[in-house]
Amino acid sequence: MDRTTTEWNLSLNMRATLVALVLLVVGLGLWEGLNQVPSGGNTAEMTEYEKLMGGVEDTARVPPPSDVIERAWQELSNPFYDAGPNDKGIGIQLGYSLYRVLTGYLLAAAVAIPVGFLIGMSPLMYRALNPFIQVLKPISPLAWMPLALFIIRDSEASAIFVIFICSIWPMLINTAFGVAGVREDWVNVARTHELSPLKTAFKVILPAAAPTILTGMRISIGIAWLVIVAAEMLVGGTGIGYYVWNEWNNLDLTSVIFSILMIGVVGMLLDMCLATVSRLVTYEE
Amino acid sequence: MSQHFVQVQQASKRFPQGRGQDDLTVFENVNFNLEKGEFVCIIGHSGCGKSTILNALAGLDQFTDGGLIMEGHEVTGPGLERGVVFQNYSLLPWLTALENVKFGVRARWKEWPPAQVDEHSRDYLSMVGLDDVIDRKPSQLSGGMRQRVSIARTFATKPKLLLLDEPFGALDALTRGVIQDELIKIWGRDRQTVFMITHDVDEAILLADRILLMTNGPEARIAEAVEIDLPRPRSRAEVVKHPHYYRIRNYLIDFLVNRSSTLRTADIDGRGLSYPQSINPARADADSPTPDEGDPANHKLVNFTPKETHHG
């Protein structure tokens, strides 16, 4: 019986992979086919601008996947080159973004998890802090940007602050929720064993609430990665968001598409990391 | 003067009701003592407040009124000298069976080196027959196995007073029997004082030296204390053959079926600070218990002023 289910799962997986591959090929094929440079045009007579835009057409032409793959190959074979402020490798740009995201995110975790603990353990603190959370939570992180720039007077730190402020809420709320929801039986086990409050927090409440906390952390990293692109478009200078915007200004759509894909890939990797941690702390009741 | 191991005097539990209503009195005027090394079971209908009493003994809950003294000290909170086996096992699901037991042992003897903690924990797990599954998480254990882990965790800390809240309530009869035998074995080793809630009359007779009988709530009381003087060590197979077994059993069933609801609280309260009547169904005629066979001298109230109980 067990065997049949695994066999069935396997074939389901294989079929899913097959369908995904077909979809990929068809999608790329359509994309490629619909975006060819019209043949028969007289390339010699094109103006410089028309060449740049890929031909004299009424509709804009998106670079075909073959171009994007070629660009990806170029960029990824030398991701860390640095040729001046406006010409850095994709690896460097992603590195800047990751650095900001992780700094802001870890700072947020350092604040949100202890405060969440406090709120979850103490009904008083929950009631006292709840109105603030309710008001601050729905504010778009980018709305903080002007204020941050004004107060901090540093674009780098402001970007980190924006990441901090956007990733704090899911972690805070999930930690509080997880801590408040720890089964009373488990707390009673700690009490009957005369565990100190600190030990109770680390040996019982933290492991019990860990899955919920990690769900919050996973939501947060997702949001942070979404926000960093927008934030860097605003602040400029470095980072993948700035890179996208810069390539758009250069009208290099191939690079824009390539970097969009890279944003997706890195976001997925970040999520996978946290999913792995999350699996480690998950328990079955 | 006689100093009991645990003394519960004039205990009551009330819950505030809605506005304008009197408080709900779950039980009141509850008095009993536990002697050292005694195995006491408490039986009563659902909702009469057994768990509340046990949790108060554990220090996890408080009586609304009344006193609770253990070895001359008032109990104010939970402590390692009192071990609790919860009905729902309360194992920590992220730890393996062995780690769960070690959790207790480490809390009890903080100065022990890891090897000693490990050995002691394995020892108690093997005593409940769990050598093979000690590295499994609770979710991978059957209900019976979980309850054994929970028993091992509690007994391994060698508490002076063991509190068991329907430890076998969720188990099937066969498993229950096996674990009862293990409980007898493990208890026979250290002879701690045990206070146990059960709904199973046979279980109570098998295990207890004394069975406290509670009347129905609200306003429940502990009406009687039935002495079980069947010879030890007892086993499930042998104890039922004893000539007094069914006499005791019938007495208990009769109490639960008929008298627990009809016993008038006023009768029990009539004697002020009233300790449950000691009954020995095997000796006395089961239908006419001799009142107050227990030694009234022991029942002098020393630490508390008796309160008038109010009704209505």
Ligand SMILES: Nc1ncnc2c1ncn2[C@@H]1O[C@H](COP(=O)(O)OP(=O)(O)OP(=O)(O)O)[C@@H](O)[C@H]1O
């Ligand atoms: N917060 C509360 N407010 C009002 N009544 C309560 C509250 N908590 C418990 N009770 C009442 O206290 C009574 C005693 O509860 P307890 O759990 O001690 O009963 P029990 O004898 O252990 O029952 P069971 O055999 O079903 O476990 C119950 O009737 C219950 O309704």
Ligand SMILES: [Mg+2]
């Ligand atoms: Mg109960």
